[in-house]
Amino acid sequence: xxxxxxxxxxxxxxxxxxxxxxxxxxxxxxxxxxxxxxxxxxxxxxxxxxxxxxxxxxxxxxxxxxxxxxxxxxxxxxxxxxxxxxxxxxxxxxxxxxxxxxxxxxxxxxxxxxxxxxxxxxxxxxxxxxxxxxxxxxxxxxxxxxxxxxxxxxxxxxxxxxxxxxxxxxxxxxxxxxxxxxxxxxxxxxxxxxxxxxxxxxxxxxxxxxxxxxxxxxxxxxxxxxxxxxxxxxxxxxxxxxxxxxxxxxxxxxxxxxxxxxxxxxxxxxxxxxxxxxxxxxxxxxxxxxxxxxxxxxxxxxxxxxxxxxxxxxxxxxxxxxxxxxxxxxxxxxxxxxxxxxxxxxxxxxxxxxxxxxxxxxxxxxxxxxxxxxxxxxxxxxxxxxxxxxxxxxxxxxxxxxxxxxxxxxxxxxxxxxxxxxxxxxxxxxxxxxxxxxxxxxxxxxxxxxxxxxxxxxxxxxxxxxxxxxxxxxxxxxxxxxxxxxxxxxxxxxxxxxxxxxxxxxxxxxxxxxxxxxxxxxxxxxxxxxxxxxxxxxxxxx
Numbered sequence: 001x002x003x004x005x006x007x008x009x010x011x012x013x014x015x016x017x018x019x020x021x022x023x024x025x026x027x028x029x030x031x032x033x034x035x036x037x038x039x040x041x042x043x044x045x046x047x048x049x050x051x052x053x054x055x056x057x058x059x060x061x062x063x064x065x066x067x068x069x070x071x072x073x074x075x076x077x078x079x080x081x082x083x084x085x086x087x088x089x090x091x092x093x094x095x096x097x098x099x100x101x102x103x104x105x106x107x108x109x110x111x112x113x114x115x116x117x118x119x120x121x122x123x124x125x126x127x128x129x130x131x132x133x134x135x136x137x138x139x140x141x142x143x144x145x146x147x148x149x150x151x152x153x154x155x156x157x158x159x160x161x162x163x164x165x166x167x168x169x170x171x172x173x174x175x176x177x178x179x180x181x182x183x184x185x186x187x188x189x190x191x192x193x194x195x196x197x198x199x200x201x202x203x204x205x206x207x208x209x210x211x212x213x214x215x216x217x218x219x220x221x222x223x224x225x226x227x228x229x230x231x232x233x234x235x236x237x238x239x240x241x242x243x244x245x246x247x248x249x250x251x252x253x254x255x256x257x258x259x260x261x262x263x264x265x266x267x268x269x270x271x272x273x274x275x276x277x278x279x280x281x282x283x284x285x286x287x288x289x290x291x292x293x294x295x296x297x298x299x300x301x302x303x304x305x306x307x308x309x310x311x312x313x314x315x316x317x318x319x320x321x322x323x324x325x326x327x328x329x330x331x332x333x334x335x336x337x338x339x340x341x342x343x344x345x346x347x348x349x350x351x352x353x354x355x356x357x358x359x360x361x362x363x364x365x366x367x368x369x370x371x372x373x374x375x376x377x378x379x380x381x382x383x384x385x386x387x388x389x390x391x392x393x394x395x396x397x398x399x400x401x402x403x404x405x406x407x408x409x410x411x412x413x414x415x416x417x418x419x420x421x422x423x424x425x426x427x428x429x430x431x432x433x434x435x436x437x438x439x440x441x442x443x444x445x446x447x448x449x450x451x452x453x454x455x456x457x458x459x460x461x462x463x464x465x466x467x468x469x470x471x472x473x474x475x476x477x478x479x480x481x482x483x484x485x486x487x488x489x490x491x492x493x494x495x496x497x498x499x500x501x502x503x504x505x506x507x508x509x510x511x512x513x514x515x516x517x518x519x520x521x522x523x524x525x526x527x528x529x530x531x532x533x534x535x536x537x538x539x540x541x542x
Contacts, residue, residue: 021061027114029061031534049533051125052118058158063117064165068103074124075100077174081127083188084178084293085286086135090530091123118534124161124170126530131177134293136525141518144424147340147495150297179296183503187292190501190509191285194278202278203230212266214248217241224266227274228254232508257502257510259311259441276511284511287519288501290526295497303493304343304458306429306450308336309500309512311443313429313452315461323461328432328443328451335516336448338498341421342491346459348477348484349408350418354379355426358447359404367396378407408483416478417455419462421494431455444515450496462492 021029032053039047055064065071078093099116102108133150164173178184197203206223221241228250229235235246248264255262258273266274299305299319306313308329315323330336334357354363367373374381374391381389382403394402406412415431425448432451437443445451452458456474463469463486477484500519502510514520 023110024063024113024117025061027110028056028063028117031114031118032056032061035533049122051129052122052534054154055121055125055158055161056118059162063113065117065120066103067168069168070165070170071096071100071103071120073168073170074120077171078123078127080174081131083192084131085191085289085526086127086130087527087529090130090135091127092119092532092535093123095535096120096123115534119532122532122534126532128161128174128177131174131293133297134290135530136290136522138294141521141525142338144337144339147295147298149294179292181292181296181299184289184292184296186503186507186509187285187289187501189507190503191282191289194282194285197230198278198282203227205275206266206271208271211268212243214243214245214264216243218243220266221247224251224274256441257504257508259502259510259512261441273511281511283523284500284514284519285509286526287522288499290522291497291499295495298340298495301493303495304462306336306494306496308338308496308498309515310502311441313450313458315458323457325455325458326438326443326453327429328434328437328445330446330448331444332515332517334447336446336450336496337423337425337427338496339423339425340496341423341494343419343421343462343488343494344491345420345485345487346462347418347420348474348486349416349481350412350414350430351408351483352406352413354404354406355447362447363404364396364399374404378409378411380405380407409481415451415455417459417474419452419455419458427496429455429458442513442515462488464489 035049035053039049056062065074075093075096078088078091078096081091082088096116096119099112099119102112102116129152132152138147139145160173164170204223204227206220206227209218209220212218212220212224219241221243224243225235225247228247232250232253235250243266251266251270252262252264254274255264255270258270260269260273299316301319302317304313304315306327306329311327311329313325313327314321363373363379370376371391373379381391381394382405383389384401384403386403389402410416411433413433415433417431419429421428427449429450429452434445434451435453437445437451438453456471456478459474460469460471463474469486477486498516498518500512500514502512504510
């Protein structure tokens with residue numbers, strides 16, 4: 001819809017003009033031609049300002065913002081992007097407000113009117129683009145980013161803006177540019193509520209002290225009750241300093257929403273989460289609104305999503321979740337990557353070839369401490385040609401040219417089932433013998449792969465063959481202990497995504513730990529000011 005925003009057409013042809021241009025249109029034409037001359041050697045499709053040039057060339061250089069109502073709608077829409085976590089000043093809101101008097105000033109020159117029109121169009125197109133698919137290019141933060149950006153058609157986009165101006169519906173155009181997924185609206189609502197809370201002074205800081213347990217008396221209890229009520233249900237007055245059952249239930253809910261152990265104890269970790277400033281939570285929402293603009297258009301049809309920071313995987317059909325499971329993901333120093341792929345096949349009773357990094361950092365230290373480690377874990381030693389070697393023949397102080405391979409079966413590090421998809425990281429989803437770790441709230445335990453709690457249920461959904469590969473058929477094949485590859489009848493899209501907020505079904509928002517520290521660089525990029533390429537030639541207000 002909004003292809004105008006990238007200016008993908010290089011040097012669009014000027015619209016035929018049968019009559020001489022008016023004074024303002026002539027000034028706009030001169031500015032466009034100057035811009036074209038200054039960018040003759042640039043990649044116009046990627047050069048800021050190209051969208052504006054294409055817009056006026058398609059419209060015969062006629063000024064676009066001649067009606068005060070259209071401008072009022074634009075200014076209101078620019079103010080409203082603050083609710084999306086964007087900065088209205090990136091689109092020159094203040095400058096446009098200072099200059100808007102030129103529209104009704106009989107002494108305004110054609111140069112001033114042309115300058116104002118260019119700035120307004122630039123603001124409109126840039127803001128629409130950022131709402132449509134994000135301000136920050138995610139590839140600048142992650143060189144391996146492979147998600148398809150939201151598609152843009154220049155001709156349709158130019159027409160959409162022209163039509164909105166003709167019909168007086170600029171505000172509605174901005175509303176349509178946002179992701180239409182209801183979750184995006186929930187994020188905006190959450191941001192508005194926290195900003196309102198911040199304007200009222202935020203939430204109180206709870207003092208340090210010994211761990212507070214249910215049934216105890218403590219002078220911090222009233223402050224704790226006030227803090228929880230600001231973002232949750234009313235708790236009533238309660239006894240002044242008694243930690244009562246209602247307060248315990250509220251604290252447990254808070255702990256679950258923050259991915260903390262829900263024990264009802266006010267210990268160090270829970271206290272730290274309660275005392276995170278409102279401003280920091282607002283920034284967290286802004287980061288995730290930007291991620292939503294990158295990714296929410298991908299959430300259509302049938303697909304699987306691994307929610308890395310949320311430690312869960314979900315299978316979607318017709319855009320709705322039909323299955324969920326807990327997962328374990330990579331340790332912070334071996335983080336699970338963000339990428340898009342397609343699930344193509346499964347491996348039943350997999351063997352496990354130990355990756356070089358795990359061999360060096362994990363296996364060798366264990367083996368040197370315990371020479372029986374290989375036998376206890378059914379790991380064979382192979383040379384580069386796949387021939388088995390005796391462990392006694394290897395210099396374990398400095399092993400060279402060897403491969404370690406764990407046999408299939410119970411205790412295999414990949415469990416009994418692997419879900420495969422092409423990627424550059426040797427990452428996959430798999431079963432695990434470490435089922436006990438799923439009980440923990442924060443589950444960063446793997447070396448980058450995704451350990452799935454109930455992988456056979458997911459396998460049944462993926463294979464989609466109720467005759468041969470129903471649950472009983474999958475179980476029988478695994479029980480043979482034979483390594484087997486099973487192809488999917490059709491590949492299923494897979495998205496590995498990273499969100500540091502959690503939208504609950506009741507509308508409440510939980511804040512996840514940013515375990516891979518991906519929010520700060522995103523927020524830094526989001527905060528870099530955007531400067532209109534049409535401003536420098538006339539930076540002084542009229």
